[in-house]
Amino acid sequence: MKPVTFSMPAIAMTTSDVSQCLSTEKTVNSFRPISKDLLGDFSFSAQALGEFVGWAGSSSVHRSLQVGLEIDDYLFFTDHGNGHSIATGSISFDVGHSRGLLTSADRYSGLEIGAGSIAEGFSVPKDMVHKAVADSLECFVPSGFEFCPSFDLATGPAVQLMNLMRFFRTEICGQLVVSPIALAGFQEMFCSLMAQNMQHSLSQKLVSARVNSITPGQLRRAMEFARANAALPITIADMASVAGVSVRTLQANFRSFLNTTPTSFLRQLRFEGARRDLIHAAPTATVTNIARQWGFVHMGRFSAEYRSHFGVSPSADLGRRS
Structure with missing residues (x-):
């Protein structure tokens, strides 16, 4: 740096x-x-x-x-x-x-x-x-x-x-072992919010810009790439690149065809991955370590969302099939 x-x-x-x-x-x-x-x-x-x-x-x-x-x-x-x-x-x-x-x-x-x-x-x-x-x-x-x-x-x-x-300071930097997934997601989210919401010399063009449509095959490629690589620090920009479209176009078409966003789709895949690892965890594994491996650094928020998704707490699933 x-x-x-x-x-x-x-x-x-x-x-x-x-x-x-x-x-x-x-x-x-x-x-x-x-x-x-x-x-x-x-x-x-x-x-x-x-x-x-x-x-x-x-x-x-x-x-x-x-x-x-x-x-x-x-x-x-x-x-x-x-x-x-x-x-x-x-x-x-x-x-x-x-x-x-x-x-x-x-x-x-x-x-x-x-x-x-x-x-x-x-x-x-x-x-x-x-x-x-x-x-x-x-x-x-x-x-x-x-x-x-x-x-x-x-x-x-x-x-x-x-x-x-x-x-960033208290949760991501505050960890002894930094989650690459959490860091990559944070960086992309922060820069996207700056680009799309803070006033700049191209803001008016952003308001009037037309969104291109994509083919089902392009959308499927982005989804398959996310499923295969959710355990890695991939970003929405990576998904868009695989589909051959811009991030903005991918976001708009996810909303149109799937009624969700690429970010929410990728986050759901990571929750499912965390649950698999929790269920099959070794006796020495912890909820905190598994969650951080999947990019979840705020344990209270992770537990609440996990229960919302799956109806049980992470600790209830930990080592259930080991």
Whole structure:
């Protein structure tokens, strides 16, 4: 992964400090200063998987920073405390309770942190986002493509994206063994939501774009591919590629012919796979390990959905035929 550098005049946090911060920051109240420099108390932590990076930080005092990033990915900034402002060249954007910022990292040049700031953010690979845009529109992404920088934190698609950011840090990154299926699914979902819901220079084209129909054979190829590879970290884009269509076209035709989505279809296959493994599990196997092998990292949600699908709890099926 490309390096991310922050020129922050502060004592470096220890590995245990970062680990503690990341493992506990599930609510606003969990953001708390856990280190100190000459200016005052602060915290900063970051965690990465693949090319995605989630970060969180707070400061008890005002800070003015210049930032150098050796990447051109997309950056999200939010603040639950007293706010901060982001400089992108000669333009400055305020970030606070109601407004967040989405910008390209190569435009990000400075940061003014307010006293009492409680911030979090996310770095998303630009190439993955542009691929999601291209799949949604069935076209190439032009060189001048850009997102609307300011977004509403109270309503709209940004709310779901913020929840996904926290899910990434606390559930996916919080596991000792990361599920490749869960990571691949998260990356595709996040980029698709950005492409299809956040305002950008091609949004109007997305609204008016016509959806192509596909043949039963193409739909069948996508379904057969999913059935054969559900235990692997395949994505909806992989299913669309096998069918020879775009992701958007595959999604629309799944709804038309099967009254479901490719995501729901693939998720159902993985529930069925998890149930097979649970029923035939060895005495040493656990529900948690089997669920994570199939990409389910939130055990409470997995148990509830499992019972909804099959009428029994995962623990009731564990080792039933071993």
